[in-house]
Amino acid sequence: MEALQRQEEQRDQSKLVNDLRNKFVNFPIGRMLLTLIKEAPAESRPQLTIQLFGKAGHGKSELVNSCLCVARDEPYKNKCGATDCTGAVTRKREMYTLTRNIRICDNRGLKCMTSREFYEMEQQLKGKRDDLSKDVNFETSFFGRLFAVNTVKEKPGNVYVPVIVYKCDSHYAEDQVPELVPLIKIIINVSGKKPIIVLTCSEGNNTALFKQAFNDSGCHDILTVENYTERNPKRTHDQDAAILTFLLHCLEFVQNEVAKPKRM
Ligand SMILES: Nc1nc2c(ncn2[C@@H]2O[C@H](COP(=O)(O)OP(=O)(O)OP(=O)(O)O)[C@@H](O)[C@H]2O)c(=O)[nH]1
Numbered sequence: 001m002e003a004l005q006r007q008e009e010q011r012d013q014s015k016l017v018n019d020l021r022n023k024f025v026n027f028p029i030g031r032m033l034l035t036l037i038k039e040a041p042a043e044s045r046p047q048l049t050i051q052l053f054g055k056a057g058h059g060k061s062e063l064v065n066s067c068l069c070v071a072r073d074e075p076y077k078n079k080c081g082a083t084d085c086t087g088a089v090t091r092k093r094e095m096y097t098l099t100r101n102i103r104i105c106d107n108r109g110l111k112c113m114t115s116r117e118f119y120e121m122e123q124q125l126k127g128k129r130d131d132l133s134k135d136v137n138f139e140t141s142f143f144g145r146l147f148a149v150n151t152v153k154e155k156p157g158n159v160y161v162p163v164i165v166y167k168c169d170s171h172y173a174e175d176q177v178p179e180l181v182p183l184i185k186i187i188i189n190v191s192g193k194k195p196i197i198v199l200t201c202s203e204g205n206n207t208a209l210f211k212q213a214f215n216d217s218g219c220h221d222i223l224t225v226e227n228y229t230e231r232n233p234k235r236t237h238d239q240d241a242a243i244l245t246f247l248l249h250c251l252e253f254v255q256n257e258v259a260k261p262k263r264m
């Protein structure tokens with residue numbers, strides 16, 4: 001009797017995850033993007049880019065790995081080279097395709113929260129760092145920044161959803177999240193949008209504290225996920241559902257942009 005009940009629960013959960021995945025894959029995002037992008041060149045396909053930001057080692061690459069395997073419904077693979085190493089592993093921005101119109105972009109993580117690092121993030125948001133073959137460079141001097149010539153022009157046809165990825169450490173300190181306030185302000189100033197916050201390692205005890213800290217910093221779009229990792233690659237309904245909820249949230253973010261009344 002119990003086994004039968006468990007089987008039924010499994011079937012319901014599996015249906016829920018499949019429904020979420022179908023909703024994501026079939027979301028009319030192409031049409032929405034066209035209403036947002038007026039000056040898109042006729043031959044180009046409008047693209048939505050989920051652009052990740054955050055500190056080094058906080059789970060950006062694993063979030064990309066998790067989104068890829070869940071959206072495509074395939075086994076987990078470490079395509080982004082996520083590792084245990086505490087140093088900054090990802091050095092370049094790398095674009096990964098989720099669907100025809102949707103990409104997710106891994107990023108170099110912030111290490112010291114310096115003005116140089118924030119400056120680079122600002123340039124990315126302004127669309128001045130679209131040459132993805134180059135390493136993300138945090139070494140630009142003050143004068144370099146002052147006289148910077150932007151060789152890459154903003155490309156029409158791209159809509160960005162800014163996302164900050166933050167790991168719920170086993171230790172919580174009050175000054176951890178406020179370190180990112182300059183980044184949050186840059187995102188709001190440049191894109192006019194508040195970032196979505198994704199809390200990783202969310203099965204720990206401090207998740208509520210980190211959530212509150214982001215709320216206090218003015219970010220209210222906060223989602224929690226437990227990423228798939230090399231140590232924990234086995235797909236589960238709960239983890240799949242959390243990842244798909246995040247992806248759908250990014251699309252609803254765009255939907256809200258479309259629904260906003262236009263300024264005259
Ligand atoms: N348990 C658990 N481990 C995670 C989670 N997300 C990431 N990790 C682990 O944390 C470590 C760092 O993750 P990465 O995805 O490489 O972090 P990153 O933000 O890309 O780091 P950089 O590229 O250095 O900026 C890896 O060992 C991951 O497997 C999570 O949600 N849960």
Ligand SMILES: [Mg+2]
Nearest residue numbers: 060061089090
């Ligand atoms: Mg990485």
